[in-house]
Amino acid sequence: MLPIRTRRVTYPGRWWIPVLAIPVLFLLWLSVELTNIAFGPSLGGHVSGYLGDAASAIVAVSYALSLFAPFALYHDRRYVSEHSEWTPTLLYLFVFVPLLNVPLASLYLVRRHRVVDTP
Numbered sequence: 001m002l003p004i005r006t007r008r009v010t011y012p013g014r015w016w017i018p019v020l021a022i023p024v025l026f027l028l029w030l031s032v033e034l035t036n037i038a039f040g041p042s043l044g045g046h047v048s049g050y051l052g053d054a055a056s057a058i059v060a061v062s063y064a065l066s067l068f069a070p071f072a073l074y075h076d077r078r079y080v081s082e083h084s085e086w087t088p089t090l091l092y093l094f095v096f097v098p099l100l101n102v103p104l105a106s107l108y109l110v111r112r113h114r115v116v117d118t119p
Helices: 016-043 045-083 090-096 101-116
Strands: none
Touching: 016 045, 016 101, 045 090, 045 101, 090 101
């Protein structure tokens, strides 16, 4: 008789962290852009250029994270369904779409917090 193999999930219950990073990076990008708009003309072109480059780097990291987020969300969805009565819908996997990722990630994390009591 063959032994029963169980799937061991790496970092159980911690898959929400990449999903949380999407709204956090959006807020960071927004603050850098607003700082650039408000103080860029008075600080000079060099500082404004550096702030623009920083905002571009934040967008690049956020986009890369958005491509990884469905994978993390899939595993977190399994964790949430095992530890609560709520099974998140597969529509949350559309978190990789650029204009939908911040609202979907935020909505998922709020609902997850209500059910599991961790972020």
